[in-house]
Amino acid sequence: MKIRFMYTICFTAVILFLLVSCKSNNEESTMVEKKSFGKLSNGDEVFIYTLTNKTGLKAEITNYGATVVSLFVPDKNGKLEDIVLGYDDIEGYEKGESYFGAIVGRYGNRIARGKFVLDGKEYQLSINNGENHLHGGKIGFSKRVWEVLGVESKMGGSSMTLKYVSKDGEEGYPGNVELTVNYQLTADNELFINYTATSDKNTILNPTHHSYFNLTGDPNKTVLDHLLMIDADKFTPVDKGLITTGEMADVANTPFDFRTSEAIGKGINDVNEQLKYGLGYDHNWVLNKHQEQIFKFATAYEPISGRFMEVFTDQPGVQFYSGNFLDGKVKGKHGVMYQQRTGFCLEAQKYPDSPNKPKWPSPILNADKTLPYRQTTIYKFSVK
Numbered sequence: 217m218k219i220r221f222m223y224t225i226c227f228t229a230v231i232l233f234l235l236v237s238c239k240s241n242n243e244e245s246t247m248v249e250k251k252s253f254g255k256l257s258n259g260d261e262v263f264i265y266t267l268t269n270k271t272g273l274k275a276e277i278t279n280y281g282a283t284v285v286s287l288f289v290p291d292k293n294g295k296l297e298d299i300v301l302g303y304d305d306i307e308g309y310e311k312g313e314s315y316f317g318a319i320v321g322r323y324g325n326r327i328a329r330g331k332f333v334l335d336g337k338e339y340q341l342s343i344n345n346g347e348n349h350l351h352g353g354k355i356g357f358s359k360r361v362w363e364v365l366g367v368e369s370k371m372g373g374s375s376m377t378l379k380y381v382s383k384d385g386e387e388g389y390p391g392n393v394e395l396t397v398n399y400q401l402t403a404d405n406e407l408f409i410n411y412t413a414t415s416d417k418n419t420i421l422n423p424t425h426h427s428y429f430n431l432t433g434d435p436n437k438t439v440l441d442h443l444l445m446i447d448a449d450k451f452t453p454v455d456k457g458l459i460t461t462g463e464m465a466d467v468a469n470t471p472f473d474f475r476t477s478e479a480i481g482k483g484i485n486d487v488n489e490q491l492k493y494g495l496g497y498d499h500n501w502v503l504n505k506h507q508e509q510i511f512k513f514a515t516a517y518e519p520i521s522g523r524f525m526e527v528f529t530d531q532p533g534v535q536f537y538s539g540n541f542l543d544g545k546v547k548g549k550h551g552v553m554y555q556q557r558t559g560f561c562l563e564a565q566k567y568p569d570s571p572n573k574p575k576w577p578s579p580i581l582n583a584d585k586t587l588p589y590r591q592t593t594i595y596k597f598s599v600k
């Protein structure tokens with residue numbers, strides 16, 4: 217009798233456990249949703265995935281360009297608003313030239329005249345920015361359809377993994393490169409971006425993420441009142457084609473000094489040759505802690521909404537771009553015509569034109585598949 221009673225208790229406990237775990241699995245599985253994002257001009261369908269976490273953050277990501285289309289983050293009163301620029305539909309992304317929210321590559325940023333030498337051979341990449349190569353060329357990773365390897369919900373967050381195989385010779389680059397990007401929205405309100413890549417020939421690789429943030433949640437406002445900190449004593453000056461000159465200049469006593477939080481707008485209109493070339497900030501900062509594995513290198517704070525963003529990476533540099541080329545002619549989400557400086561990017565990367573600057577951290581990816589390329593960049597959100 218006693219034994220039967222024990223059996224009944226155990227049996228009930230197992231059933232209860234199964235029911236509870238089933239329920240939480242169901243709850244977890246509702247954290248990623250997939251729907252159509254329409255058709256490209258060639259008729260191919262692309263999709264948009266909604267990732268959520270347990271505190272209500274929401275990221276919409278399309279497999280076209282592995283692009284973050286929107287990112288809903290609460291303000292200090294808990295109001296969720298979209299804090300990134302983008303387009304309403306796939307046509308906008310297909311035609312657009314602003315790289316909103318995309319993964320850019322094979323080489324993010326500029327390579328002078330699209331030329332570099334690797335293993336004694338000179339390569340000529342496509343030219344798409346004046347006389348230079350920018351963000352992977354005419355059809356970079358941001359304009360490719362990525363394969364979705366999977367979506368997952370766990371520990372109060374959700375993630376998706378995308379893959380793009382870039383062919384040997386694409387845009388002039390050597391080697392077949394297989395790049396996977398894993399986006400994770402964690403329970404701690406972080407957007408993790410993990411990159412892994414291998415190649416079958418020695419090549420160069422420098423992918424980065426190109427979200428334009430506007431922490432006000434209102435893209436009609438500029439980002440000039442955001443307080444920005446970049447932990448860097450030096451930046452890499454450019455020529456008038458925005459190609460790095462090879463120098464590293466001190467930020468001290470210049471408008472490039474963001475070592476303590478400063479309003480983006482404070483020095484942006486100063487008379488300064490570098491600012492003139494970029495029409496504002498469009499430069500690479502040499503991150504102080506770049507010997508460390510993953511470190512915090514920037515923060516941005518928007519005082520009215522209270523939104524605070526911290527950015528971490530394992531990369532040596534960051535391109536801080538203050539949205540200078542937005543000119544009121546780009547029609548963004550909800551029909552808003554994006555005006556100059558209504559979004560800013562913090563693109564973690566190798567220093568621009570590094571294939572032609574042998575003393576700088578190398579963008580070379582060897583054919584050795586046991587040594588894959590890896591990058592982690594994290595945008596973390598909170599309020600103050």
Ligand code: GLA
Pocket residue numbers: 313314315325350458498535537541561563
């Ligand atoms: C990067 C570049 C800028 C500009 C934008 C896209 O951040 O550095 O010069 O081309 O992309 O408009």
